[in-house]
Amino acid sequence: MCRRILPALAPLLFWAACAHPPAAYRLTQESAHPLLIPPGIARPALAERSLVADVKAGGGNCSLAPDAVALRRHGRRIRITISRAALAQKPAAWAAIWAGEAEDRGCIAPGEARKLAAAIVESVPLDPETAFRLLHANNV
Numbered sequence: 001m002c003r004r005i006l007p008a009l010a011p012l013l014f015w016a017a018c019a020h021p022p023a024a025y026r027l028t029q030e031s032a033h034p035l036l037i038p039p040g041i042a043r044p045a046l047a048e049r050s051l052v053a054d055v056k057a058g059g060g061n062c063s064l065a066p067d068a069v070a071l072r073r074h075g076r077r078i079r080i081t082i083s084r085a086a087l088a089q090k091p092a093a094w095a096a097i098w099a100g101e102a103e104d105r106g107c108i109a110p111g112e113a114r115k116l117a118a119a120i121v122e123s124v125p126l127d128p129e130t131a132f133r134l135l136h137a138n139n140v
Helices: 002-018 084-088 094-105 113-121 128-135
Strands: 026-030 033-037 048-056 069-074 077-083
Touching: 033 128, 048 113, 069 094, 077 084, 077 113, 094 113, 094 128, 113 128
Parallel strands: none
Antiparallel strands: 026 033, 048 077, 069 077
8 A cells, every 4th residue: 555655645745845935045136126035935025024033132121112123032042023114114224223222232142233133134035235225334
C-alpha cells in the first residue's frame, strides 16, 4: 500500500516545497518607482507585517504610541509590527530617531537602535529611496 501512496504524494510534496515565499530580495517595478521586496514576502502589496526582530529587548517601557511601528517584548527579543503605508509617509531619518527613542526608554537594549531601525526598513516592501530616507537625515 505504501508503494502506491508515496508516488502519488511526491508531486504534492514538490508543489508544497515550492509554495514558500522567496528567500532573497527582489527588485520589481511598481508604477513608475522600483520596489524592493524583502525575503519572506510573497506579495509586494503587503500592508502590514509583524515579526520577531533580532533585536535584544531592554527592561524598560515599550509603550511607544503605535503609529507606523509598534513594539512588544517577545521573550528576550522584540516583536515589531510595521504599517507600510504609515512608514512610507515618515520624514527623513524617522526610523533612526524613533529607534533611538526606544533605546532611550529602555524598550530595547543599549546599542540596539541602529539594528532596530534597519529591521524596520528591511521588513516591508519599500522604494529604495524611501528606505534610505527613513534611515538618513540627508538624501544627498
